[in-house]
Amino acid sequence: MANEATAAHGSHDHHPHGWRRWLYSTNHKDIGTMYIILSIVAAIIGGAMSVLIRLELMYPGIQFITDFQFYNVLVTGHAFLMVFFVVMPAMFGGFGNWFVPLMIGAPDMAFPRMNNISFWLVAAALVLLLISAFTQGGPGTGWTVYPPLSNVEYHPGPAVDLGILSLHLAGASSILGAINLIVTIFNMRAPGMTMHRMPLFVWSILVTAFLLLLAIPVLAGGLTMLLTDRNFGTSFFETSGGGDPILWQHLFWFFGHPEVYIIIIPGFGIISQVISTFSKKPIFGYLGMAYAMVFIGFVGFVVWAHHMYTAGLDADTRAYFVAATLVIAVPTGVKIFSWLATMWGGSLEFPAPMLFACGFIFLFVMGGVTGVALANSGMDLAWHDTYFVVAHFHYVMAIAAVLSIFAGFYYWIGKMSGRQYPKTLAKIHFWMFFIGVNVLFFPQHFLGMAGMPRRIPDYPDNYWGWNYVSSIGALITSISTVLFLFIVWRTFAAGDKVPANQWGEGATTLEWTVDSPAPFHTHEVLPDMTVQAPAE
Amino acid sequence: MASGEKTHPFHMVEPSKWPVVGVLGAFITAIGAVWYMQGGANWVLLAGLAVLFYCMYGWWREVVHEANNGADHTEVVRHGLRMGMVLFIASEVMFFFAFFWAFFNATVPMLSKAAHTVWPPEGVIPLDPFGLPFINTIILLSSGVTVTYAHHMLKLNNHARCADGLFLTVALGLIFTCAQAYEYAHATFGFTDGIYSSTFYLATGFHGFHVIVGTLFLGVCYWRCKLGHFTPEQHVGFEAAAWYWHFVDVVWLFLFGCVYWWGGLGYMHG
Amino acid sequence: MGIIRSRLFVLVPAIGLAIVFLAETAVAAGRSEPWQMWFQPAASPVMERIIEFHNFIFIIEVLIVVLVLVLMGYIIIRFNAKSNPVPSKTTHNTILEVAWTAVPLLLVIIIAVPSLKLLYYADRIEEGEMTLKVIGNQWYWSYEYPDHGAFAFDSIIIEDENLEPGQPRLLSVDNSVVLPAETNIRLLFTSADVIHNWAVPSLGLKLDAVPGRVNESWVRINSEGDYYGMCSELCGVNHGFMPVHIKAVSKADFAAWVEQAKQEFAGENSNAGVRVAKADTRVR
Numbered sequence A: 001m002a003n004e005a006t007a008a009h010g011s012h013d014h015h016p017h018g019w020r021r022w023l024y025s026t027n028h029k030d031i032g033t034m035y036i037i038l039s040i041v042a043a044i045i046g047g048a049m050s051v052l053i054r055l056e057l058m059y060p061g062i063q064f065i066t067d068f069q070f071y072n073v074l075v076t077g078h079a080f081l082m083v084f085f086v087v088m089p090a091m092f093g094g095f096g097n098w099f100v101p102l103m104i105g106a107p108d109m110a111f112p113r114m115n116n117i118s119f120w121l122v123a124a125a126l127v128l129l130l131i132s133a134f135t136q137g138g139p140g141t142g143w144t145v146y147p148p149l150s151n152v153e154y155h156p157g158p159a160v161d162l163g164i165l166s167l168h169l170a171g172a173s174s175i176l177g178a179i180n181l182i183v184t185i186f187n188m189r190a191p192g193m194t195m196h197r198m199p200l201f202v203w204s205i206l207v208t209a210f211l212l213l214l215a216i217p218v219l220a221g222g223l224t225m226l227l228t229d230r231n232f233g234t235s236f237f238e239t240s241g242g243g244d245p246i247l248w249q250h251l252f253w254f255f256g257h258p259e260v261y262i263i264i265i266p267g268f269g270i271i272s273q274v275i276s277t278f279s280k281k282p283i284f285g286y287l288g289m290a291y292a293m294v295f296i297g298f299v300g301f302v303v304w305a306h307h308m309y310t311a312g313l314d315a316d317t318r319a320y321f322v323a324a325t326l327v328i329a330v331p332t333g334v335k336i337f338s339w340l341a342t343m344w345g346g347s348l349e350f351p352a353p354m355l356f357a358c359g360f361i362f363l364f365v366m367g368g369v370t371g372v373a374l375a376n377s378g379m380d381l382a383w384h385d386t387y388f389v390v391a392h393f394h395y396v397m398a399i400a401a402v403l404s405i406f407a408g409f410y411y412w413i414g415k416m417s418g419r420q421y422p423k424t425l426a427k428i429h430f431w432m433f434f435i436g437v438n439v440l441f442f443p444q445h446f447l448g449m450a451g452m453p454r455r456i457p458d459y460p461d462n463y464w465g466w467n468y469v470s471s472i473g474a475l476i477t478s479i480s481t482v483l484f485l486f487i488v489w490r491t492f493a494a495g496d497k498v499p500a501n502q503w504g505e506g507a508t509t510l511e512w513t514v515d516s517p518a519p520f521h522t523h524e525v526l527p528d529m530t531v532q533a534p535a536e
Numbered sequence B: 001m002a003s004g005e006k007t008h009p010f011h012m013v014e015p016s017k018w019p020v021v022g023v024l025g026a027f028i029t030a031i032g033a034v035w036y037m038q039g040g041a042n043w044v045l046l047a048g049l050a051v052l053f054y055c056m057y058g059w060w061r062e063v064v065h066e067a068n069n070g071a072d073h074t075e076v077v078r079h080g081l082r083m084g085m086v087l088f089i090a091s092e093v094m095f096f097f098a099f100f101w102a103f104f105n106a107t108v109p110m111l112s113k114a115a116h117t118v119w120p121p122e123g124v125i126p127l128d129p130f131g132l133p134f135i136n137t138i139i140l141l142s143s144g145v146t147v148t149y150a151h152h153m154l155k156l157n158n159h160a161r162c163a164d165g166l167f168l169t170v171a172l173g174l175i176f177t178c179a180q181a182y183e184y185a186h187a188t189f190g191f192t193d194g195i196y197s198s199t200f201y202l203a204t205g206f207h208g209f210h211v212i213v214g215t216l217f218l219g220v221c222y223w224r225c226k227l228g229h230f231t232p233e234q235h236v237g238f239e240a241a242a243w244y245w246h247f248v249d250v251v252w253l254f255l256f257g258c259v260y261w262w263g264g265l266g267y268m269h270g
Numbered sequence C: 001m002g003i004i005r006s007r008l009f010v011l012v013p014a015i016g017l018a019i020v021f022l023a024e025t026a027v028a029a030g031r032s033e034p035w036q037m038w039f040q041p042a043a044s045p046v047m048e049r050i051i052e053f054h055n056f057i058f059i060i061e062v063l064i065v066v067l068v069l070v071l072m073g074y075i076i077i078r079f080n081a082k083s084n085p086v087p088s089k090t091t092h093n094t095i096l097e098v099a100w101t102a103v104p105l106l107l108v109i110i111i112a113v114p115s116l117k118l119l120y121y122a123d124r125i126e127e128g129e130m131t132l133k134v135i136g137n138q139w140y141w142s143y144e145y146p147d148h149g150a151f152a153f154d155s156i157i158i159e160d161e162n163l164e165p166g167q168p169r170l171l172s173v174d175n176s177v178v179l180p181a182e183t184n185i186r187l188l189f190t191s192a193d194v195i196h197n198w199a200v201p202s203l204g205l206k207l208d209a210v211p212g213r214v215n216e217s218w219v220r221i222n223s224e225g226d227y228y229g230m231c232s233e234l235c236g237v238n239h240g241f242m243p244v245h246i247k248a249v250s251k252a253d254f255a256a257w258v259e260q261a262k263q264e265f266a267g268e269n270s271n272a273g274v275r276v277a278k279a280d281t282r283v284r
């Protein structure tokens, strides 16, 4: 087919070499690779910060963080890194760049040059964030950056401003990336690749891109107001000038809630591909799956104030947000049950990606039902700002989303590198990570039930027990992460070569029709999909 | 599939230095802005902005070359470019959404306990909406007409008339900006005078900024029109500029209706 | 790191022992216990209802998680490549798809009804028999008793080294807030600087103290005793160190305490007032 031909002429045109290849890149695969590398680097830093947090919380009393501002900066930096510089670059920038063009049969992205600036903007934003953390006390505001605490009276100095500008750059990157992916998906599908034939991963990226496109600018607006409040004397969030600190919370969460779906929806896409492949079955209820994501994305825009139940909103407003939030359980349930139905009747195999996918389904439901519990404003009185919330969102983000990243990584690393990962080690990695994160985050539910507040560097002695267990879990998890890094190294250093389709009959999407590693240019002759129906 | 022969309608862009130049500019601008806001000198900021402008110039020049070489901007690619512009405008709409939210948060008690029951707040003398702002509305609306006129002329392949239309549009844009500057200079409330000023200046200020960007964009189109870059079929750059201009126009109508007129009612009656 | 390692060996057993000892002697109400996995016992009608509602929703949640887990376990055993070498090609089943949309929707409605009831109950401002005004400060709470001569005082954490036996670490304050039990109390919250949050888990109380606003809630403490809580909104460096300690006493004891407190805190009255006033007119 087309691919052999492209492979033969692999570097027929200006295949750039050396540093220019990366710095000036207009190639979706190279850019995707850079995103993934950045994500791993940020994961190491953000993970190290979280381990420091857990070491501090391992015992009551002050362990080694005597400067509580530093503790708050750790929490803030950890969250920003993980959310904006680990998960988003890995899934949206990394896998999105690599596999959307491959899966829809396009030769590259719609705007390759813009694609490049999207990546380097994140890199610059990462540097700004790290500078921010280490200037004059750093931003000890939490990732929610609530004023007045983030205002200039309480955070003088450049740290918060640097953080704001870092988010501005990361946001600009996301908006450009979103435009790029949407246009690619709408405009560059191969002949016959109709919307309703697109692999679900492409659908997931499409929905995510729309969430980014419409949510990030609202954060940008809020950040701009915060910046002018801090530096130019405006009063958006300043009570003394007639402003309103709660306005920030609305703007932040109007962005923030879609943001959490930005984090998980590409994961839904990855899991769909993996489950279908290793069940050797097409996805069950494909259309329902696609439109469930659309619906989740849509409703995701009208539930934001469930993060503000204790801010003093009136009861009727909260009642609305309770109802709207609960509704999201329905399309999410459709996804869970459709995955199970896809596996039902399949001929299941369990290489590492499938293990991660199964772990995802189970643990995402765990995190999902605690979310549904939190949605009840009346009960949230007991849980808001406690470790119950921390447990909830780590189940959906640090566990579910990260499991899906690993699933995608093992699923596609053969395609990306041309090398087989060490299979047994990968399974060990799964089990260590799986056990580690559960030991780490499950006890946090108990701490939250018992009333332990979040964002504190020390706690009343009676909370010690489960904190200790949680910290042990963090250590297990970080060892598993070291193992992961070793696996990456092993794959590149000594992995066997893999064929174009390493997964066999279940892998029906287009990326498995091109060589491994995928050549520099692919689909230069557009695959004709008018006869095959890949997704159904 | 001989080498170099393209078998698809898409644009495989050559590697380019402009993105990293742009990021460098953005990074220096960010650092410079923080330094400046912390009371430092402003030359880092200015240097960063200079690099950014250099990037824009170089990048867009590249794009213009590609648009003119007759090969890269196929029908499909142009379709994609138009789509991209629409999406970009959608994100811009959400950016203004935030500022309108701030405005209504301060004025509509249903939205916030901190909303002011008297608006404009006591002591603020708002601008008369039917003075300069109204004239500005007319200016912007007419500029919408002139840009549509230019578009029609372009479709009729009448480049001279098209350029005339664009010239008028740019001129109207400039007049609008001057009028806005005059209005700012003569307003009775300063930039830092509380929430009224904050919402007013940032909402209208960002709009003004978009007017300037749109004027530049149309200016480039004027110049390209003169140079004969556009054909009745192929003029994505023009369309993008025109859409952007209409978007700026619509934002103004909302600003005029909500901030100037509705937001001033409390004063006139009270 | 050396510190951590050495503590690992010394502190684990030491604290373990201490906790076993404490667990024997500590009074069980008003704060968490070692290894606690559940809510603190309810000490107010709101908290009673929260626990009631939780018991209900918890069953639904567990059933959902167990259902998914069991289904997955069954599928993994029944349909793995060894047991089922030839995959089926089924991709649709309308009845199933409708069912797994409708049933969760139904569940959601079943959850929503009592949830909204609880919401309105917790929000309702009962006919207050008295009012307590709570003011957040970096990093302590001030309390004002507007119905009792408006005396006011600050409530500041006791440093570890000054703790007396029986005073829990990080929860004890110099002046606890004294309230009558079995009384409907109206609560008003505001802040003098950044946003804080006044939270007492065993009373089901949690509301932000926002500068420039007054938020309102209510509480009825079921019985006399000590109830502890902590600030629950990140408010800066010492966010973890501004606890709440409520001493609930009988109405008679409360009246007596008021008389004594009026004397004791006479000087502070104006102080708190000034602070709030200052907060309102703070200029940049």
Ligand code: HEA
Binding pocket: A144, A260, A261, A263, A264, A306, A307, A309, A325, A326, A328, A329, A330, A332, A333, A334, A336, A364, A365, A367, A368, A369, A370, A371, A372, A373, A374, A375, A376, A380, A383, A384, A385, A389, A392, A393, A396, A397, A401, C064, C068, C103, C104, C105, C107, C108
């Ligand atoms: C990936 C990220 C992610 C995801 C997917 C979710 C998913 C959900 N979240 Fe979560 N959430 C966060 C990230 C995420 N959240 C973060 C980061 C915070 C804290 C931010 C901060 O304060 O710092 C937070 C906080 C948070 C709060 C605020 C708590 C507080 O601060 O007091 C609430 C309250 O409503 C909430 C609710 C929900 C709900 C209802 C879902 C739903 O989407 C879940 C839906 C899924 C299921 C329900 C499971 C599958 C469904 C079935 C098997 C069907 C049957 C089920 C039922 C009928 C119940 N979340």
Ligand code: HEA
Binding pocket: A036, A039, A040, A043, A044, A046, A047, A048, A050, A051, A053, A054, A075, A076, A078, A079, A080, A082, A083, A086, A087, A090, A094, A141, A142, A143, A144, A390, A394, A397, A398, A399, A401, A402, A405, A406, A409, A437, A440, A454, A455, A456, A457, A474, A477, A478, A481
């Ligand atoms: C995706 C987001 C994410 C992730 C992955 C994590 C991971 C972890 N988090 Fe995170 N955390 C947050 C998001 C996340 N967290 C947020 C938003 C907050 C709230 C902050 C606030 O209050 O403002 C928070 C707060 C928070 C707290 C509460 C602090 C406090 O309130 O005082 C704690 C405490 O235990 C904690 C611990 C941990 C630990 C031990 C991990 C461990 O799991 C870390 C181990 C994991 C790794 C080392 C990396 C894993 C690998 C990858 C992610 C992918 C690699 C990439 C490729 C393969 C391409 N976190």
Ligand code: CUA
Binding pocket: C136, C137, C139, C195, C196, C197, C231, C232, C233, C234, C235, C236, C238, C239, C240, C242
């Ligand atoms: Cu006060 Cu946190």
Ligand SMILES: [Cu+2]
Binding pocket: A256, A257, A260, A304, A306, A307
């Ligand atoms: Cu949310």
